[in-house]
Amino acid sequence: MSEDPIFLSIAEVSERVRAGDISPVDLVEWSLDRIERVDEKLNAFVTVVPERARQAARRAEAEIRSGEYRGPLHGIPIGIKDIIDTEGIVTTQGSIIFKENIPERDAVVVARLKEAGAIILGKTNTHEFAFGVTTNNPHYGPTRNPWNLDLIPGGSSGGSAAATAAHLCFAALGSDTGGSVRIPAAFCGLIGLKPTYGRVSLHGVFPLATGFDHVGPITRTAPDAAILLRYMAGFDEGDPRSLMTPVPNYHDELAESTVEGARIGVPGELTQISLDTEIREALRAAVSTIEGLGGEIIEMRLKSADRIESVTAPLVLAEAAVQHAELLARHPEKYGSDVRVRLRNGQISVGEYVRGLRSREEIIREVEMIFEEVDFLLTPTVQIRPPGIGQETVILDSEELSVISGCTQFTRLANLTGMPAVAVPFGYGSDSIPLSVMFMAPRLCETELLRLATALEEATPNLRNRVPPL
Numbered sequence: 001m002s003e004d005p006i007f008l009s010i011a012e013v014s015e016r017v018r019a020g021d022i023s024p025v026d027l028v029e030w031s032l033d034r035i036e037r038v039d040e041k042l043n044a045f046v047t048v049v050p051e052r053a054r055q056a057a058r059r060a061e062a063e064i065r066s067g068e069y070r071g072p073l074h075g076i077p078i079g080i081k082d083i084i085d086t087e088g089i090v091t092t093q094g095s096i097i098f099k100e101n102i103p104e105r106d107a108v109v110v111a112r113l114k115e116a117g118a119i120i121l122g123k124t125n126t127h128e129f130a131f132g133v134t135t136n137n138p139h140y141g142p143t144r145n146p147w148n149l150d151l152i153p154g155g156s157s158g159g160s161a162a163a164t165a166a167h168l169c170f171a172a173l174g175s176d177t178g179g180s181v182r183i184p185a186a187f188c189g190l191i192g193l194k195p196t197y198g199r200v201s202l203h204g205v206f207p208l209a210t211g212f213d214h215v216g217p218i219t220r221t222a223p224d225a226a227i228l229l230r231y232m233a234g235f236d237e238g239d240p241r242s243l244m245t246p247v248p249n250y251h252d253e254l255a256e257s258t259v260e261g262a263r264i265g266v267p268g269e270l271t272q273i274s275l276d277t278e279i280r281e282a283l284r285a286a287v288s289t290i291e292g293l294g295g296e297i298i299e300m301r302l303k304s305a306d307r308i309e310s311v312t313a314p315l316v317l318a319e320a321a322v323q324h325a326e327l328l329a330r331h332p333e334k335y336g337s338d339v340r341v342r343l344r345n346g347q348i349s350v351g352e353y354v355r356g357l358r359s360r361e362e363i364i365r366e367v368e369m370i371f372e373e374v375d376f377l378l379t380p381t382v383q384i385r386p387p388g389i390g391q392e393t394v395i396l397d398s399e400e401l402s403v404i405s406g407c408t409q410f411t412r413l414a415n416l417t418g419m420p421a422v423a424v425p426f427g428y429g430s431d432s433i434p435l436s437v438m439f440m441a442p443r444l445c446e447t448e449l450l451r452l453a454t455a456l457e458e459a460t461p462n463l464r465n466r467v468p469p470l
Helices: 010-019 024-042 050-065 108-115 158-165 182-188 222-232 252-256 277-292 305-330 337-345 350-370 403-408 412-417 446-459
Strands: 045-048 077-081 119-124 171-175 191-194 215-219 263-267 296-300 376-380 393-396 399-402 421-428 434-440
Touching (some): 024 045, 024 119, 024 158, 045 158, 050 119, 077 158, 108 222, 119 158, 158 171, 158 215, 171 222, 182 421, 182 434, 191 222, 191 446, 215 222, 222 446, 252 446, 277 296, 277 376, 277 421, 305 337, 305 350, 305 412, 350 412, 376 446, 399 403, 434 446
Parallel strands (some): 263 376
Antiparallel strands (some): 045 119, 191 215, 376 434, 421 434
């Protein structure tokens, strides 16, 4: 990998910033220059705020020089998904309805990152209202995958993933209701972390389905995700779902990263379904690597595997339909057709919703019991490779499969249970597009997840760290 600072990880570049070898002003200028040169191909950012970023960089430089260093995010340029409020910066929610919406306050998660010294470059493109897996936005245009511009980057946090993978920023925030951090991370060769439900405040984040919504970091390395989560997480009295639990210094705890002794369950019911051939090979490679590093692979049953989609989809659709009922009634013509159809499909009966909640409880209890026997669950992140821009179905094992289903087959379980999960890059396909596997852990076990991901990164550097051919 190039030693140009724009290609370094946060953990690497922050040490140079702290030492005074690199200025936050230079980092911002390099990022803005790369956005100007590259983003016309990607459409990762919908709004860039160069003067705000420059002003913040000058302030960070002065603070660091005067000995007021705030930590590893001080002076680091990042992107923010465009459903997360940013004070004084247009926040569209991916919708034409909010094209002139300028929040008066930052979302809590943004305020915390700014307090840690992070510099906001702008807002990243999203599927309309974060309700889709492609980031084919009808109002602001599709975001393209930096590994192949004809392909989707995944969604709904596709702009955040494309920007991070293309080195337009050092990291970005995404939201995840059914996989929207992990899917684009998988398609773009990144770490995508969905924390425990309630670990990160949702105050100031436009809701999709509040019982399933999460905010998480999209980064190029697991240590970088640990750095962001340290400052993102924590109790917020303004969010009734927020957990009153202590926040570890996730990054400092990575010193104990290891695979040895880890008990990792592989649920046959999930991994035996139709899979892209190269994704299956990546899963086998992950299993082999884990065993070679002293981890234990345990074949296990997930009896509820065939119920995950049928339980999750109606609940998410119903919550989204309630969230959008008034807005959709006023502006039906301003919604993209795919989102409008999905919202109308969410008009289910009270009985269906209650039965869904009961089934959710049963699945959560089953997974909790599984975690009495294993430390982690391992699956692919996605079932399919990234399809083309505008493609709605794919052929897998001679059968037609919707792109939505192919992207969310494995990711939904972590949203349904509220348990943390991380997408980890694990090699490249024959077409040089990244491959990915996913690990899930019990509630509040982000430290353990990040240790595992870090240990795998350190043991397999050849399976990541390429730069997209832009």
